[in-house]
Amino acid sequence: MQLAARLPHRNGMMTMIRLYEPRYDEAEVVRLIRTELIPLSHSVHQLDAQTIRELPKRFRSGVTYVAAMSKKSAPISFIHFEVMGEVLYLDMMVTHPDHRNRQWGKKLMAHSEAYGKSQQCKIARLFVDQINDKAHKLYNKLGYYTVQYYPELRCYELLKPLTPL
Template identity: 40%
Template sequence: MSVTIRPRSSRQDDTAILQLIRDEIIPYSYLYSLQDAPTQEELRKRLDLGATYAAVFPSTSQPYGFVHAVANGQLLYVDLLAVLPSCRKRGAGRLLMEQAESYGIAAGCQEALLYVDEGNDAARRFYEKLGYRVTGFAERVRCYEMRKPFTGFGGRLSNSRRTRRR
C-alpha cells in the first residue's frame, strides 16, 4: 500500500479522525473513558491548533491515520497519533511522525515531546524506533514522557529522515 500524507481538511477528514481518537486513543487513556471524553467540538478546536496531517487512502482520500502536533517556541508537542490497526506496520505512522517533526523544525523547534499512556507498550516501542527516549513518568495521567532532540539535524531533517509522499 502506498502512503499518502496531506494536511487535514476539517470538512473532509474530521469524522474519520474523531472516530480514530474514540477507537484508538481514548481506550488507552487513564484520564478519560468514552463516557467523559472530550466532546467532538472540543476535539475539533484542539485539532485547529498547530498542525494536523492525515494518512489517506489514495483511491478515496479517506483518512486511516493522523498526527496532530503543536509548535510552541523551541518545543514541538506531538499531541495525538493514531492509525487504523488494519493499516499499521506499513510506514504510515513513521511518515506521519516525520511530517509532524518537519513542521516543528520549520517552526524553529529544537526538540519534540510526547506522552505515551502506561500500558501502551507497542506505542512506546514505536516511538523508541523513531529516536524518542523516555525522560520521565507523569503519575497523575499515568503516561511516559518521551523526547527527541532535533539538534543532530542542524535545523533540518537529514535526507534519510525527510518525509516522503508515495
C-alpha cells in the same frame, strides 16, 4: 504550508500524506480517537462528551497530517501537533487497525519532525500512555527517550532532540 506526498501502498495503490481537511477528515479522525486512543487513556473516558466536543477546536490550534488514499478519502492514519516556542509538541497519533504495521506512524512522525525543524524547533516532546507499549517502542526506535513517568496520569513523557547537541 502545502503538503501532499504520494507514497506507494502495499497493495500497489498510492496513498498520500496531506494536511487535515475537516470536511473530509473530521468524522473519521474523531472516530479513531474515540475507538483507538481514548480507550488507552487513564484520564479520559470513551463517552466523555466534552472531550469529543473540544476536538475540532484542538485541531484548529495546531497542524494535522493525515494518510489517506486520496485528497477526499477518509484518513487511515493521522498525527496532530503544535509548535510552542522551540518545542514541537506531538499531541495525538492514530492508525486504523486495518492499516497498522505499514510504517504510517513512522512516516507521519518524520513529516511532523520536518515541520518542527522548519519552524526552528530544537526538541520534540510527546506523552504516551503506560499501557501503549507498541507506541512506546515505536517512539524509542525513532530516537525518543523517556524522561519522566507521571503516575497520576499513567503516562510517560518522551523527548527527542531535533537539532544536533
